[in-house]
Amino acid sequence: MINTKDKSFRIGAGITGFMLLVILLGLLWTPYDPNAMHAAEKMASPSLRHLFGTDNFGRDIFSRVVQGSGATFLIALCSVGLGLLFGLLIGGLTGYYGGWVDEVLMRLNDSITAFPSLLLALVLIAVFHSGKYNIILALGIIFIPSFARIVRMEVAKQRTLDYVQNARLMGVKDMRILFVHIMPNILPVLLSAVAIGFNNAVLAEASMSYLGLGVQPPDPSLGRMLSEAQSYLLRAPWYALSVGGAIVLLVLGFGLLSEGLGGESHA
Amino acid sequence: MHYVLKKTGVLLATLLLVSLFAFLAFEIIPGDPTTMLLGSDYTPERAEALRQSLGLDRNVFLRFFDWLCAFLRGDMGTSYSYAMPVREVLRGKIAVTAVLSLMSWVLVVSVSVPLGIALVRYQNKAFGRICNPLNQVIMAIPTFFLGILLTYLFGLVLKLFTPGRFIPFRESVSGCLRYLLFPALAISLPKIAKTARLLRASILGEMKQDYVLTAYSHGNSRWLVIRNHVVRNALLPVVTYLAMSLADIVASSIIVEQVFVVPGLGRLLVASISNRDYPVALSIVVMIASVVVVMNYLADILTQAIDPRVRLS
Numbered sequence: 001m002i003n004t005k006d007k008s009f010r011i012g013a014g015i016t017g018f019m020l021l022v023i024l025l026g027l028l029w030t031p032y033d034p035n036a037m038h039a040a041e042k043m044a045s046p047s048l049r050h051l052f053g054t055d056n057f058g059r060d061i062f063s064r065v066v067q068g069s070g071a072t073f074l075i076a077l078c079s080v081g082l083g084l085l086f087g088l089l090i091g092g093l094t095g096y097y098g099g100w101v102d103e104v105l106m107r108l109n110d111s112i113t114a115f116p117s118l119l120l121a122l123v124l125i126a127v128f129h130s131g132k133y134n135i136i137l138a139l140g141i142i143f144i145p146s147f148a149r150i151v152r153m154e155v156a157k158q159r160t161l162d163y164v165q166n167a168r169l170m171g172v173k174d175m176r177i178l179f180v181h182i183m184p185n186i187l188p189v190l191l192s193a194v195a196i197g198f199n200n201a202v203l204a205e206a207s208m209s210y211l212g213l214g215v216q217p218p219d220p221s222l223g224r225m226l227s228e229a230q231s232y233l234l235r236a237p238w239y240a241l242s243v244g245g246a247i248v249l250l251v252l253g254f255g256l257l258s259e260g261l262g263g264e265s266h267a
Numbered sequence: 268m269h270y271v272l273k274k275t276g277v278l279l280a281t282l283l284l285v286s287l288f289a290f291l292a293f294e295i296i297p298g299d300p301t302t303m304l305l306g307s308d309y310t311p312e313r314a315e316a317l318r319q320s321l322g323l324d325r326n327v328f329l330r331f332f333d334w335l336c337a338f339l340r341g342d343m344g345t346s347y348s349y350a351m352p353v354r355e356v357l358r359g360k361i362a363v364t365a366v367l368s369l370m371s372w373v374l375v376v377s378v379s380v381p382l383g384i385a386l387v388r389y390q391n392k393a394f395g396r397i398c399n400p401l402n403q404v405i406m407a408i409p410t411f412f413l414g415i416l417l418t419y420l421f422g423l424v425l426k427l428f429t430p431g432r433f434i435p436f437r438e439s440v441s442g443c444l445r446y447l448l449f450p451a452l453a454i455s456l457p458k459i460a461k462t463a464r465l466l467r468a469s470i471l472g473e474m475k476q477d478y479v480l481t482a483y484s485h486g487n488s489r490w491l492v493i494r495n496h497v498v499r500n501a502l503l504p505v506v507t508y509l510a511m512s513l514a515d516i517v518a519s520s521i522i523v524e525q526v527f528v529v530p531g532l533g534r535l536l537v538a539s540i541s542n543r544d545y546p547v548a549l550s551i552v553v554m555i556a557s558v559v560v561v562m563n564y565l566a567d568i569l570t571q572a573i574d575p576r577v578r579l580s
Contacts, residue, residue: 111281114563116518119555123292126540126548203409207522210411211537230415230526233430234423244412252407 009260012195015253019246023073026066034063034220043236052242056232061239065246068222071215073250075136076201080194082140087147088183094148095155096178106152109145117142121204125213135214139204143197150193154186188261195258202250222247270571278564285556286338290331293549338553344546348539353550356535361554362436364524364531367447368517371454375516376509379459383466383505384498388490402460410519414453414526421449431528450527454519458512465508469501476500503574510566514559521555 004010031051038058046053052061094102112120124138155178158164167177208214209223217224222243229240337343343353382398389395408416422430428449434442473479474497482492521533528534532551539547 111284115556115559116515118518118521119552119559122521122536122540123289123552126543126545127292127296206409207411211522211525213537213540226412226415230418233415233419237419237423240412240415240419244408244415247409247412248404248407251409252404255407256403 006260008256012253012256012258012260015249016257019069019249019253020073022066023070026063026070030060030063030066032060032063034067035059035218043232045236046238053236053238055228055236055239061242064220064225065222065242068220068225068243069246069250071220072202072205072222072247075132075139075205075215075221076198078136079139079201079205080143080197082136083143083147083197084190084194086140086144088151090144091148091151091153092155092178092183095152096159096174096182098156102152106149109149112145113149117200117204118207121208122213125208130208130213130216132215132219135205135208138208139201142204143201147193147197150189151186154189155182158182158185192258192261195254195261199251199254199258202247202254206247271568274564274567278560281560282557285560286335286553287331289549289552289556290334291327293545294327296543296545338550343550346539346544346547348542348544348547353546356547357532357550359435360530360532360535363447363529364517364520364533366444367450367454367520367524367529367531368513370444370447370451371458371516371520372509372513374451374455375458375462375512378455379462379509380466380502380505382459383463383470384493386463386467387470387493398463402464405460406457406464408457410453410457411522411526413456414450414523417449417453418526433527433529446527447529450520450523450529453523453526454516458516462505462508462512466501466505469504470497473497473501503570506573507566507570510569511563514562517555517558 036059038054041050041054041058042056044050044054044058050060050062052065055061055064090105094105120142121138124141125134128134128138159182164177164181167181172181205214205221206223206226209221210227212224212227215221215224225243226240226247229236229243232239334344341354343357345351346353346356349356386395386398405413418430421427428446432446434446436443470493474493479492479497482496483489487495520531521536523529524531524533525537532555536548536551536555539545539551
């Protein structure tokens with residue numbers, strides 16, 4: 001089902017793979033300690049010693065960007081996981097059984113997905129307060145409706161097919177049909193939804209942390225670093241550029257990947 | 268007409284639900300507002316008295332109803348951190364956000380439609396080859412990073428505006444609009460890229476229809492076929508998208524106002540959430556949400572007005 005020759009897919013996979021590699025490597029080794037300050041090298045411009053230069057405390061920006069990308073990716077991973085888990089459960093059950101619960105939930109779903117996710121995230125953060133775990137919770141909740149809708153649609157399509165009827169006649173239990181027989185068949189659609197989920201999660205995390213309502217110091221995050229970098233835009237433009245570049249690469253990679261997997265991008 | 272009535276009913280129900288949800292969300296926030304209002308004067312008796320005077324001891328739905336009636340009359344409560352009516356706090360900010368959003372929307376509409384058509388016309392020329400990948404990249408730049416890039420380029424390098432020094436309407440209308448042009452660009456550039464791509468895809472899809480072949484057989488060139496026959500049909504989905512994107516633009520202005528230090532609703536919303544000034548936050552959320560709902564409603568009505576197929580189905 002996955003067309004690996006697709007140009008968007010290839011470029012997207014390349015960018016995402018590269019970023020994941022850098023993040024994984026960053027877990028084991030970074031050129032400098034991301035938090036070590038060097039008073040003698042404040043605001044140094046990019047050089048061989050410091051690939052992306054140093055910030056206002058003389059910290060190595062490259063190491064910090066690698067660490068921040070890892071943190072942002074981890075938050076995206078957790079929140080997409082949360083959204084996917086509940087989306088699969090809700091979408092799977094309503095799509096398989098239908099009925100008035102399905103009707104009500106989908107109406108509710110439509111009205112939620114019509115909203116800009118930033119506004120929803122702001123309301124949820126007002127309720128939960130900011131912080132690393134709360135932003136994961138808030139984004140996870142926001143992702144549930146879109147995953148549930150996709151899963152529901154696909155399950156409802158599969159339900160009428162012969163193989164499901166056959167399984168049912170042979171006495172296979174409903175839950176087993178749903179999660180063992182149907183789920184593997186909706187995987188390709190799901191993968192594309194997960195890729196666009198990551199795209200949205202990275203964007204949302206970075207936006208919320210940029211606004212000061214997401215990850216709080218001392219936890220690292222690309223969004224928070226970007227808002228710091230903005231204050232030094234005149235003296236150290238490379239700071240904002242390298243942090244923003246990392247965000248763009250993550251977003252672009254997942255966006256292209258999703259497009260290549262056959263989904264529509266709606267970031 | 269039946270369709271419009273039905274949609275209006277749904278609109279009113281949605282508006283009610285949305286404000287109820289927002290109200291409840293700010294209601295379940297942990298912590299008691301009396302603790303914050305009383306500060307160091309806190310005693311259990313005073314808290315109880317204040318709770319009664321604020322009506323906090325009553326049923327939540329009754330309070331929602333009271334709040335809604337007051338909100339519709341324009342009484343939005345008292346801000347915790349400014350100690351004045353929310354209405355006073357919001358004064359002037361709504362206009363700033365409205366002007367910024369409208370400006371961005373006008374930019375999107377006026378640039379994306381010609382650009383989308385040009386992308387098809389010059390598809391295989393250098394223009395198309397450069398613009399298509401460029402579009403993809405611009406779409407991936409988050410609005411706040413784009414805002415920072417524009418600040419650097421136009422504000423610090425070219426010195427076309429002073430970042431952070433917003434010029435109010437009262438001082439100079441043209442100065443204000445000039446300052447707002449840059450945040451408007453940050454909001455509209457990704458939208459322009461997206462809309463142009465959508466129009467391009469729509470035109471290319473439309474080119475496969477039979478009537479296009481007929482038009483060719485009359486001796487029209489490719490450009491004439493596109494201009495006289497295809498564009499009109501291909502614009503349908505784009506018009507709906509453009510109408511709906513005004514709501515999206517209002518939402519992105521929340522973050523762009525932060526980048527360019529524009530004193531609008533968005534900046535106030537972020538500040539009020541950080542300061543836990545919930546009456547202000549609730550009023551702004553309900554206002555923005557209502558704009559979104561109404562815009563989507565208008566987009567629906569517009570689509571059925573220009574496309575009879577929607578009316579029939």
